Amino acid sequence: MLKLPIYLDNNATTQVDPRVFEAMTPYFLEAYGNAASKSHPFGWKSEEAVDYAREQIAALIGSSEKEIIFTSGATESNNLAIKGVFEMYASKGNHIITLSTEHKAVLDTCKHLEKMGAEVTYLSVAEDGLIAVDAIAAAIKPNTILVTVMYGNNELGVLQPIREIGALCKERGVLFHTDATQAVGKIPVDVLADHIDLMSFTAHKMYGPKGVGALYVRRKNPRVKVTAQMDGGGHERGMRSGTLNVPGIVGFGKACEIARLEMAEESARLMVMRDRLETELLKLEESYLNGNKEHRLPHTSNISFKYVEGEGLMMGIKDVAVSSGSACTSASLEPSYVLKSLGLDDELAHSSLRFGLGRFTTDEEIDYTIKLVSEAVNKLRDMSPLWEMFKEGIDLKSIEWSEH
Amino acid sequence: MAYSDKVVDHYTNPRNIGTLDKSKTNVGTGLVGAPECGDVMRLQIEVNHETGIIEDAKFKTFGCGSAIASSSLATEWLKGKSIDEALSIDNMEIVEELALPPVKIHCSVLAEDAIRSAINDYRAKNGLEPIESEKTHF
Numbered sequence A: 001m002l003k004l005p006i007y008l009d010n011n012a013t014t015q016v017d018p019r020v021f022e023a024m025t026p027y028f029l030e031a032y033g034n035a036a037s038k039s040h041p042f043g044w045k046s047e048e049a050v051d052y053a054r055e056q057i058a059a060l061i062g063s064s065e066k067e068i069i070f071t072s073g074a075t076e077s078n079n080l081a082i083k084g085v086f087e088m089y090a091s092k093g094n095h096i097i098t099l100s101t102e103h104k105a106v107l108d109t110c111k112h113l114e115k116m117g118a119e120v121t122y123l124s125v126a127e128d129g130l131i132a133v134d135a136i137a138a139a140i141k142p143n144t145i146l147v148t149v150m151y152g153n154n155e156l157g158v159l160q161p162i163r164e165i166g167a168l169c170k171e172r173g174v175l176f177h178t179d180a181t182q183a184v185g186k187i188p189v190d191v192l193a194d195h196i197d198l199m200s201f202t203a204h205k206m207y208g209p210k211g212v213g214a215l216y217v218r219r220k221n222p223r224v225k226v227t228a229q230m231d232g233g234g235h236e237r238g239m240r241s242g243t244l245n246v247p248g249i250v251g252f253g254k255a256c257e258i259a260r261l262e263m264a265e266e267s268a269r270l271m272v273m274r275d276r277l278e279t280e281l282l283k284l285e286e287s288y289l290n291g292n293k294e295h296r297l298p299h300t301s302n303i304s305f306k307y308v309e310g311e312g313l314m315m316g317i318k319d320v321a322v323s324s325g326s327a328c329t330s331a332s333l334e335p336s337y338v339l340k341s342l343g344l345d346d347e348l349a350h351s352s353l354r355f356g357l358g359r360f361t362t363d364e365e366i367d368y369t370i371k372l373v374s375e376a377v378n379k380l381r382d383m384s385p386l387w388e389m390f391k392e393g394i395d396l397k398s399i400e401w402s403e404h
Numbered sequence B: 001m002a003y004s005d006k007v008v009d010h011y012t013n014p015r016n017i018g019t020l021d022k023s024k025t026n027v028g029t030g031l032v033g034a035p036e037c038g039d040v041m042r043l044q045i046e047v048n049h050e051t052g053i054i055e056d057a058k059f060k061t062f063g064c065g066s067a068i069a070s071s072s073l074a075t076e077w078l079k080g081k082s083i084d085e086a087l088s089i090d091n092m093e094i095v096e097e098l099a100l101p102p103v104k105i106h107c108s109v110l111a112e113d114a115i116r117s118a119i120n121d122y123r124a125k126n127g128l129e130p131i132e133s134e135k136t137h138f
């Protein structure tokens, strides 16, 4: 039986896997010790659990467990990585390179640092959402200390050429940070092969709990350090103070272990469903895929349905939870800056929906979504003045719009 | 944010979707908003020359649910009204009727603009001066 509403917003967050939930429960009511308490079994038990989780997490990304710094999530990891490098390596330079399509946790951190004297280059991506490695190479200067480029984009799902960027940075002696929030647990990520120096990721995007994440900080070749952004007890090798969120960390570890073991099968399954959804929806007239089709996460699809407004469309498919790049979904009245960075007409940006499939998505749900979205698009086009004009062959650009 | 029942009702069963013949002198067309802003509303009225009463009203809207509901409601209210009565429709009445939250007030403003613009188009076609709005929206 199909259960409504259907959740297709797995890029925003995911359901906790019941196996993860189960692994966490003892750490609330029984093993509730502080992992930093060295003097009694409560503390030892928690410390042991944290150590084990660290191993599970490290195994997923090919790092050593000593290189995992626990945080409250990817937002904090991004802040710690970028601000921490800026402070720690101030004597080497002040220039940071990033992309205009990064998550706000990176962009706003960079903006903040600009006020503190950083020089930041925001590179534009191509129409398909990808950055050319050459563009990064050309932007590196003698005072460049950090390149920060996201692994998979949260809105489009496009995957940047991380391995090539990593190799470039290594060759040029610049640190490389990647916000891999959307990629870790979904596709194979290997910090060594990818030459990553710092990497942010979070549990809640991979069927783990909210409020726990990690920053991978390379210990060898080169040994990377970041300046702590909070003062306190000096936990996490002095880089991130605060009592560890033991149940969260245990869940994060379990989520990583499941991902490592099941990723290959799961991503193949999701890709088949995603492709079916996409193929069917792209059969609708004037619908367009946003972002590169090949270099992409297996579970994400971002489609614009021209002449239909995204929020209006979401209301028409209210039994399916998705997200839209439409301005109407935000208070700002600006459509998604990521879609605008692709050079998309505002109109198309307003007309987009992002579908994010996940571990618990079923074929039946995809069938239902295809039907519902197609019906809603057709219905809204029947009431869209723009669709009528398009059908009459009127060029919308020839009209003088009364902007307000 | 959840939509009010009235917005859902107008969205699900929009009243008076359609197109009137804009070449007719007794039809006024208002096209407001812009595709770049994510909302475009077209509202049309058909006026009885003799009585000055709006006998029919139709709309098509590209926009969020609140914009669709605002224009649908506007066409309902317009039918049977005189031009003067139609001009007195205030966007805040739409806000109240549909229980729109503050972020959706501009959708109702758009509907009010569309009404004025349709009336002015009708007036222009019939050799009358446009009526300026003395109201400013923020």
Ligand SMILES: Cc1ncc(COP(=O)(O)O)c(C=O)c1O
Binding pocket: A011, A012, A072, A073, A074, A075, A076, A103, A105, A150, A152, A153, A154, A179, A181, A182, A201, A202, A203, A211, A213
């Ligand atoms: C690419 C990216 N970076 C960072 C974040 C923030 O992660 P968190 O919610 O763990 O702070 C998200 C999630 O919204 C994301 O998609």
Ligand code: FES
Binding pocket: A327, A328, B038, B039, B062, B063, B064, B065, B066, B067, B103, B104, B106, B107
């Ligand atoms: S049309 Fe954009 S919020 Fe209503």
